[in-house]
Amino acid sequence: MMIMSSQISKAVRKIHNLRHYSANNSSVDPFAAHPSHHHLAAIKSKSQRLKSYTVTPPIKPWPQKLYPKRLVSIITQLQNLDLALQIFYHAGKYHPGFEHNYETYRSIIHKLSRARAFEPVETLLSRLQKSGIKCGENLFIDVLRNYSLASRPKDSLRTFLRIDDFGVTKSVRSLNTLLNVMIQNRKYELVHALFKNSRRKFNITPNVFTCNILLKAFCKKGDIEGALKVLDEMPAMGMVPNVVTYTTILGTYVSKGDMVGAKKMFD
Secondary structure, rough: HHHHHHHHHHHHHHHHHHHHHHHHHOOOHHHHHHHHHHHHHHOOHHHHHHHHOOOOOOOOOOOOOOOHHHHHHHHOOOHHHHHHHHHHHHHHHHHHOOOHHHHHHHHHHHHHOOOOOOOHHHHHHHHHHHHHOOOHHHHHHHHHHHEEEEEEEEHHHHHHHHHHHHOOOHHHHHHHHHHHHHHOOOOOOHHHHHHOOOOOOOOOOOOOOHHHHHHHHHHHOOOOHHHHHOOOOHHHOOOOOOHHHHHHHHHHHHOOOHHHHHHHHOO
């Protein structure tokens, strides 16, 4: 019994000592007390952080000096999409003094969209929009075309409508690209609707190429009368029909076996 009483007394004293230690040290953060905490807390800039730890680059040797033009060259030459994307992100996040610009974004977005890797493309577009980088229209024309090649005309249209969100003014070039996308995907009615709304909704003035695309849409769906109406209205819109205008309609007559109608095109 005396042995058990002695053991109990020792246990009580240990508990008392632990409580005393806890009370005196409750405000002490063991991580903050570590010597390395003060060193890391003082590191603020990206360059200083890089010196405090090592990040393995996705390729070796990683260039000591990296400029946007060189990064574009690296991305363009790569066949591996995942590696290209890793290099893009690594450069922007870890290379001291490096900042992405419009050309670096365009190079990676073009490569990914051409390979139909549209999920990372959309992520990059969102990052680009938030970055405030001044963009050009060519990037969006690339995406429009590549969505079309993937038979995704709705995404082409969505991309076209987003162009203004990036501070880029849509021009007749992107409109004509979109109209061709719709023809390639047999959305002929949309071609006419977009053409009619080009001035009012998009503030874009169609040109002779736009009219030729509209003519082509009518011809593709077999509406030769609609195509002829566009031809008749072109002068009133300040446009002079060209060789493509006439050959588009002529080709439709020939494909239908209507030689009489085809002959009229020469009268």
